[in-house]
Structures are given as structure tokens and as C-alpha cells.
Amino acid sequence: MPMYGPARPVEGGLRARSERGTIGEEWWSRRFIDVLESFADKGRLSRGRAYARKGQVIDLKVDAYEVTARVQGSEAEPYDVAIGIDAIDEPTWTAIEEALASQAVFRARLLAGEMPPEIEDVFGAFGIPLFPGASGDMHLMCSCPDWGEPCKHTAAVLYLLAEAFDDDPFLILAWNGRTREDLLASLRRLDSADAAAEADPLEIEETPITERLDDFWTPAAVRDRPPAPPMPPGLLLKLLDPPKVKVRRKELTDVLRPAYEALSGLDEAEQAE
Incomplete structure (x- = not known):
């Protein structure tokens, strides 16, 4: 190993705080x-x-x-x-x-x-x-x-x-x-x-009451509600299971269907449409 002389002194050099023992505290x-x-x-x-x-x-x-x-x-x-x-x-x-x-x-x-x-x-x-x-x-x-x-x-x-x-x-x-x-x-x-991702996504923007005076007293259930589409006649007969009852050997639903169509005011041509 090469031999070196003493280190040259440094003015203002960085000096360790630890004067003996280990260095490093945390x-x-x-x-x-x-x-x-x-x-x-x-x-x-x-x-x-x-x-x-x-x-x-x-x-x-x-x-x-x-x-x-x-x-x-x-x-x-x-x-x-x-x-x-x-x-x-x-x-x-x-x-x-x-x-x-x-x-x-x-x-x-x-x-x-x-x-x-x-x-x-x-x-x-x-x-x-x-x-x-x-x-x-x-x-x-x-x-x-x-x-x-x-x-x-x-x-x-x-x-x-x-x-x-x-x-x-x-x-x-x-x-x-x-x-x-x-x-x-x-x-x-x-x-x-x-x-921001955890914020409530269902925030509702409030409208001042002064801007809603015309429809404020309109029932909420019917306010601006679009008309319901007409229900096809005999829909209930199609959704429910037919009862185990026959009339003159016909299914009860087949017997009731003309009555539903008559009550709806629609004739056979309108049903086909």
C-alpha cells in the first residue's frame, strides 16, 4: 500500500459532529x-x-x-x-x-x-x-x-x-x-x-325559489312528467301464468282475450299494428 504524508489542513472544511465512536444518529x-x-x-x-x-x-x-x-x-x-x-x-x-x-x-x-x-x-x-x-x-x-x-x-x-x-x-x-x-x-x-374521487357524485344543483315560482305549487309527482305510453290490451294475460281452468275446452286466457280487446276500444286491425 502506498505511503502518503499527512493531509494538508483545510480552512472551513466540512467537519463531522461526532468526535468519537459511531457516526450517524437516526x-x-x-x-x-x-x-x-x-x-x-x-x-x-x-x-x-x-x-x-x-x-x-x-x-x-x-x-x-x-x-x-x-x-x-x-x-x-x-x-x-x-x-x-x-x-x-x-x-x-x-x-x-x-x-x-x-x-x-x-x-x-x-x-x-x-x-x-x-x-x-x-x-x-x-x-x-x-x-x-x-x-x-x-x-x-x-x-x-x-x-x-x-x-x-x-x-x-x-x-x-x-x-x-x-x-x-x-x-x-x-x-x-x-x-x-x-x-x-x-x-x-x-x-x-x-x-375528489371520494366526493359525493350525486350532488344536486339547487335552483333559487324565485326562478321556480311558476311551477312551485305543481305536484312534484306530475310536474313535467311525460304521458305514459298506452298499455297493449291483454298484456296482463301474457304476463301471468294461465290458470288451470278451461271453458268449453278452451284456455281461460283465450276466452278472456276478446273481452280485453273490446274494453280497450281496439279492433282486430289495430291489434295487428
Whole structure:
């Protein structure tokens, strides 16, 4: 392993709040650090923590699917660090947002700026890890000559990234492709759409009584009611089962049909029509 001189001091560098022990306080940042410490070289991690606590990281920026930073080492020029993750396609993000909006507890906690632990399960249902689960889930790059993954410069950035997650859990989602503003706007839009769908579809528009004075006292049952079509003669005989009664060997319905036709005032020609 190459030997390097002491790191050059940085004025105004980013410095970890934790002065000893573990870095990361909230469950989400600890989950992130636990993954990192499960596969990384312990020596490089130790030197990375020292860099993070000494303020060797000059700047750090979280964008969709990539974190970039500059870290001052022993050389005159700082090293460039980039930490990438795989992108989530737009249809999958839309489905994730709909799943989050469908659960009132998720919607309420996210709108309140909190990160519900169950959010990991929502992402997992779509085969998407909210946090990198292994070294292969992150693409670690540093301009230093150390080929370790992570090198101490990248490790320092990862530790400071965990503390940034402590301060703002929405940075995790921003790294995964959705800013706080975009996500909350989608949740509010989906919530409004659900509320509109649940509204009573039978709302009746009221008409002022001054516009209905002409027909106000008309009985509601007959107001503007179209005339009923005439009932065909013998309809009742067709609907009911014929009784087991015969008159001179004829079915009772056949005997009654002429009487129905006569009472209707229609002759045989009119019946044929």
C-alpha cells in the first residue's frame, strides 16, 4: 500500500459532529453506515472517519443518483470523489409515489418531514433498495491513486453523507431521484385526486325559489312528467301464468282475450299494428 504524508489542513472544511465512536444518529443514517461498514476495509474506514472529523472534505453535493465532493489529502490539489447509484425509471417512481400516497400514515409523516421506517418496504416491493445494500449497489470513484473501495477520501464523504441524512432525510430520496419539493407536490396532488374521487357524485344543483315560482305549487309527482305510453290490451294475460281452468275446452286466457280487446276500444286491425 502506498505511503502518503499527512493531509494538508483545510480552512472551513466540512467537519463531522461526532468526535468519537459511531457516526450517524437516526435509523436511516445508521442503516446506511451499517451497510458501508459491512464490506469496507476497516483501516480505510478508520482513516476516513479521521478525515471527516478533521474537516478534510471541502464540499459535498447531493444530486439525483450521484454525490460529488472534493477531499483534501496530502497533495496540493484536492481529490474528486463521486458516489453513484442506479437510476429509478419514471414509471417506477410514479408507482412508488402512488403507493406512498395511498397510505395515510406515510403521507402524513412525509408531509411532516419525517421518514417512516416502513418506507423501505414500499421501495422493496418494487425491487428498489432505498439504501445501497452492498458494495455493488454503489459506484465509488476517486481521483486518488488508491484502488481501495472505498478509499479513505470516499469513506470520509460517505460518513459526512450519513450526517447530512441525519439533518435532512429527504436527501436520501433526492439521491434516489426525487427532491423533497417534487415528492411532496406529487403526494399532495394524489391526495387531492383521491379526495375528489371520494366526493359525493350525486350532488344536486339547487335552483333559487324565485326562478321556480311558476311551477312551485305543481305536484312534484306530475310536474313535467311525460304521458305514459298506452298499455297493449291483454298484456296482463301474457304476463301471468294461465290458470288451470278451461271453458268449453278452451284456455281461460283465450276466452278472456276478446273481452280485453273490446274494453280497450281496439279492433282486430289495430291489434295487428
